[in-house]
Amino acid sequence: MDYDVFISFPLTEHRSSFKETINTKDFYIAKKIHSVLQNLLHVHTFFSDVSLLDNDKTDFWAKIHEVIPRSLVLVIVLTKAKDYERFYCAEERRLYYESHPSDKRKIYFVCSKAVKRHIKEFDIFDVEEGKPEIILWEELRQQQKFYNFINNYFGKNEPGKDEEVLICTKCEKVFYKDNHIGTMCVHHDKSEIKVDEETLSVRFNCCNKVIRIENKNALFDIAPGCVQEPNHTFE
Numbered sequence: 001m002d003y004d005v006f007i008s009f010p011l012t013e014h015r016s017s018f019k020e021t022i023n024t025k026d027f028y029i030a031k032k033i034h035s036v037l038q039n040l041l042h043v044h045t046f047f048s049d050v051s052l053l054d055n056d057k058t059d060f061w062a063k064i065h066e067v068i069p070r071s072l073v074l075v076i077v078l079t080k081a082k083d084y085e086r087f088y089c090a091e092e093r094r095l096y097y098e099s100h101p102s103d104k105r106k107i108y109f110v111c112s113k114a115v116k117r118h119i120k121e122f123d124i125f126d127v128e129e130g131k132p133e134i135i136l137w138e139e140l141r142q143q144q145k146f147y148n149f150i151n152n153y154f155g156k157n158e159p160g161k162d163e164e165v166l167i168c169t170k171c172e173k174v175f176y177k178d179n180h181i182g183t184m185c186v187h188h189d190k191s192e193i194k195v196d197e198e199t200l201s202v203r204f205n206c207c208n209k210v211i212r213i214e215n216k217n218a219l220f221d222i223a224p225g226c227v228q229e230p231n232h233t234f235e
Ligand SMILES: [Zn+2]
Pocket: 187, 188, 189, 204, 205, 206, 207, 208, 209, 225, 226, 227
């Protein structure tokens, strides 16, 4: 089966001062992107949470070799510059470049602000044409742009409407083709969030609610929450 999008990211890292490994922030971002593309936009997306460290590398690697040449768009997720050179990340990029001539490449580089400062050091930007498009994950407006780029690339937005994917700046939910209409914006106050990496908990000071997170890199929802507004807010 062919894929529209392949998501490449570093999967695990060592928990500081422990031997145990945990999923990277990149994994959680990639998982979120996969869920929006696959479930909301119906863009066929390859995302694997199989660890190459725990599983049969040969089988998994064979699968990657089969999938990448048949994926149209490459999405690279990177929040730490040092992970750019990781073996499997580099290998996935190499496979994509090898199987896609320059006029067939479409690459989105979803990164953190910290990574953007190192962009000149990365070889995929050291080209005249076909530079990857940079998306800053910390900015919701850029996430919204990214989903619309992908949607427009696959011709899924209605003609003349190139921003059919919208992200509410308050509840951070992703909407598509007006499916926010008739729903309330129910969220916690973003300025009242306190993350405690020691106890792996998030406290919403607006209402004193505490939730647990799987590890320090996990993303969490600020909706539903204690603040109710009749409409969502879009930029
Ligand atoms: Zn609250």
